[in-house]
Amino acid sequence: MDISPSVQSFVFHFGEMGSRWGFNRTVGQMYALLVVTERPLSANELAETLNISRGNVSMGMKELQSWRLVQVSHIPGDRKEYYRVTGSIWDMANTIFEERKKREVDPTLSLLRDNLLEEPKDQEEAFALEKMQEIHDLLEMLTQWSGELQRLSPEKLSTLMKLGAGVSKMLSMKDQLFAKNNQPNSDS
Structure with a gap:
């Protein structure tokens, strides 16, 4: 599966962010690719697109399922498992x-x-x-x-x-207003 440079950039960046969210870079990349792809993807498509092993995809999908972020679906007549994101x-x-x-x-x-x-x-x-x-x-x-x-x-x-x-802007304005009102008057 070919992806555009902008999608590839997003997927790689999301992988780096995933490592900060609690899962490894490759798992983050797999999830990002699923998020921006309209149809469910097979493990083979994920492996080929991200240039990773099928075993890595399998372990990553198990992790994403444990996080409740992906679900498995099947296409009638096809024995492969397909993955898609859960929810919005x-x-x-x-x-x-x-x-x-x-x-x-x-x-x-x-x-x-x-x-x-x-x-x-x-x-x-x-x-x-x-x-x-x-x-x-x-x-x-x-x-x-x-x-x-x-x-x-x-x-x-x-x-x-x-x-x-x-609200944040209003609180700042309130602080500025009260700061001006609480300053001593220089005319006295």
Whole structure:
């Protein structure tokens, strides 16, 4: 399967980004190719297009299935398995976030909870536990907030994001206005 230079550029870049999201470069490339291809692709097509082995494709597809990002489909009369992405781009973002939370945030929260049950033995440990409590509270707040965001429809989430930029500008204007009002008057 031939892909255009722009698609190839995207696929390679997505592979690099995938390594930052928790899966390896090749798996990221496979997923990117599936995202930008309208029809489901076979393992052979993925291997040929990305110049990787069939075994690498097989392992990568298992990983993407464990992340719940791809699904297998079959074409009547064809014994091959075909792969396609699951859901929309919003679904992809939610799924990646959920999986990263399960793999990274949840174990950290669990460790922090266990540590916070301990009584400090001295002032140094009391300080360390205080900082762990702050980290715990921040992660809990972010987890609750992200859970609320994930329950929104893509349309409402998009609206909220647009509002967020406006709210940020309004808060900056408020800060500037109050800063001017709180300056001493030089006329007195």
